[in-house]
Amino acid sequence: MSRRGRIIGSLAGALGVAAAGTAAVGIRRQQRAISRRAGEEIPFGTLRSAPVTVVADDGLPLHVEIDEVESATPGRSAGRSAGRSAGGSVRRAKGHPPAVTVVFVHGFCLNLDCWHFQRAAYRGLVRAVYYDQRSHGRSGNSDRAHSTIEQLGRDLHRVIEAVAPDGPVVLVGHSMGGMSIVAFAEQYPELIGPRVVGIGLISTTAGGLDPTRILLPMVPARLAGPVARGVVRTLHLGHRAVDSVRRAGGSVATVATDRFAFGGDVPRGYVEFVDQMLAATPFEVLADFFPHFAGLDKFDFVEVLGRVPTSVICGTADRLTSIGHSRKLQSRIPGSRLLECEGAGHMVLMERHELVNAELDQLITAASARAAAR
Template sequence: MSVRRRILGVAAGAFGVAAAGTAVGVARQRRVIARRGAGETFEFGSLRSKPRTVVADDGVPLHVEVDEHDDSGTAPRRGEPAQAPLTVVFCHGYALNLDCWHFQRAAYRGLVRTVFYDQRSHGRSGRSTLGHATIDQLAHDLKRIIDEVVPEGPIVLVGHSMGGMTIIAFAEHYPELFGDRIVGAGLISTTAGGLDPHRILFPMIPVPLGGELTHRVVATLARGHRAVDGLRRIGKAVATVVTDGFAFGDDVPASYVDFVDGMLSATPFEVVAEFFPSFRSLDKFHAVDVLGEIPTTIICGTADRLTSVGHSRKLQSLIDGASLLECEGAGHMVILERHDQVNAALDQLIAAAAATVELP
């Protein structure tokens, strides 16, 4: 990518989607603005599209949903070849599912081609095979989804928490795609390593544990995971309070807390335990420099108690040209708690990414 394209792409992002030229356009930007807050009119978990199944390289079926771009009125001129639209792929976090992108999905539906999927062992996807519940495997799953669902055209990757780690692992394994197929990245409430594992576990098991003790306790509880799931259901009132405190920084509507707690509770503890070692050993800061080749936006709440804002600041320092949005007072579920701010930052990211592929 030339310096000129890089500079102009970032400049486009600074002015929002309207500055991205014909990729989105002024008229469409007005529609984007009008759609902000659209998620409030839809019930959580109600946004659906026809399900697709992508089979991972180890045979695990992955549940995928695609919201197609409404390209009415944007047909190519006579004699011009049709171009594949820009696609935004959303990767969700640990113990959640694709529904966590509720406000982003509502805002972009019909305006941008978007792909949502459930990570292996989460939501409607199949259970992981033994030993494949790892961040590296999630990166390979993402590659398979791109190959089958987005076989052509530019892509913006957006990941929250474990989804952001998935993108970083993807960059480690497939760096050649960045600046070519991958033209933008959004890393939200995430890190490339240095995690405090017991902080991640606490919303699922509200008991304060130390690092090594946590690892042993998780391994022990995994052997009796059905009993743990039963206790989590019995202790729902306590779990809801813990979810509120760890997922959010400010007071949010009770429906937000119930929504997140429902996703956490629906994730079997056996799945929680299978993925847990990956967080403990995560160290991929060496792989993030390739993200400097494309517009990259980093977002985090300053009150995030799981992946603190220090992780986001470190990522920004290692990724050339990356922008950082710190949402004051917001917690780990910033995509819900500050959805208007997050969506506005994603508007700018999409604009910058679109500009880089449109320039000659």
């Protein structure tokens, strides 16, 4: 049997038999084997599906891509079928439980390509949705009034409404993407359990963030000090000048990316890829969102996530959202799991992708079983 056949069969088993403990162990082992290999030989930024536009409640277009579960029909790939079925759920045989849709929500100043290793691991095996958050990647540029964490929660709701209108959903967010999920949970708590059946929070927080940590990877070393010392109020007026200096100081920016994104030695291609995503995000975007990180205070709203399987993941060497934030999240979410990746930095989803994917395997398996048991 092919690799695809083994894994799809295992996931189908999890959907059909909620209490099959030994089967669940087999699923995790199969998925972990794939996760270790997936993505290493695929160039960053080349995993694509037919684009879908979702319009946010303020009229802003959001760029969305959907990897469907591979059809049994020969010659049809997940990427080719995504555009035709973006408005509905996965096609399934009559009488079978609905398949889970996993929605991946990226972090600040990144784009949907940051999920490279997760996308490679799950492509064709799980229905997966990736989208660029407003003002990021290929999505439209937001005005300052709508550049808020609360708006990101509403955007996530619109994406779910548009491309996963029925069936169970698992939400996985990194950094600001995790904050988007927390905002969503605050705004739509009635959906946690009935629709959202699993949550993954990676390198994120619900409050207490030191916003100057966010600035440092984005600003050349000779500017980081003055900015961090209190000239945030002038960022918006000076964003074009900062962008010019960032472009001129490419090597300095790459060193900063390496230091703040990763905890240890990683292939140079990882650093360059993250640096490219950071450099492609105008400094104006940082200036628009920046004030909202300092005021973020949503720990009182995360308890609702305890209704569903929840995994919290972070590197112990994360310099942006330190491990203390993840430990606090885990302590506030009843029944949640905490994976601490020793020595990994903020981009743990790349740096320790095999461990992150293994934890997501367990999350998706538990969420699928929960959905099947309803």
